[in-house]
Amino acid sequence: MITVRPVQEHEWDAAARAYSAAHPHEPVSGTDLRRRQDEQRGWGYTAATLVALDGPEVVGMGAYFQNPGAYHPRRFVLDLGVVPERQHQGAGGALWAAIEADLRGRGAESIRVLAREDHRTAPGFLTRRGFTGGKRYFTSALDVGAFDPGPFAPLRPRLEARGVRIVSLTDLRAARTPDLPARLHALMSDVRTDVPRSEPATPLSFQVFDEAVLGDPGLLPDAYLVAAHGDDFIGQTVLFASEVSDALYTGLTGVTRAWRGQGVATVLKLAAIDVARAHGAPTIRTDNASDNAPMLAINDRLGFVRDPASVSYLRAF
16 A cells, blocks of 8 residues: 655655656755755745655655746646656555645645656656646767867867956865855856746845855866856856766856857866866766757757757646
């Protein structure tokens, strides 16, 4: 018999294993899940993590939380997964029923979830429960060892001749750059405003930036790269490590409006590839909305290979 209840302290790793087994392309750790819930609650948002159990065994995990970068008090994000061998036995349905009841009790307006279109169960499961598909996203991977930088060799010197230099968070800290966290927050706040997304962007508070980006234990300071022109920060990219994968994961890559279309994002990506190679990482992974044509074009030129698309599904209440 399947039972659903909030995750207990000793079950975070089991919950993460259940979710990762259902979604092997996006593995998480128990530490990841617990940190996300703790951060959300610390920022004043609503978040909960539930587990489905068959006896003492955790066979599924469901979580709902809010997106600080696209915040609305009545809109939520969903993660849900059941170990493959236990799918079609009621665990997923029980998790969703419990989450739906919680959300209705909170007066929720809607909830969103990403599901790969080639997932064997997720699209049908969601559609049967009233979710409708919308924007598509692509996760892409670059084979770091196979990457040939030769065709891009002239680009960085050309930008350097115009006064553009690439510096890392490590460099900026070593130089004791004044007001560095605030300046990095301002840069990210600027470049993220035009990134295509399923929900309208909202300002990202300094607290969230400081704790979720600068404070992320997976952040690689030498792979937090900033494009600078004189005293101005004009672009950024960042790589994060994961305790459950040997790949590195790309955070936000973006360039200020005045400098777009001039090769800055490509040079940032090239510098990130150099750092990944120095770390011995075999793969860099990134994701983009299907209508983010400029960034998709850059990734395609660099040799990133797209996975099957993920679809953003919405359930309105």
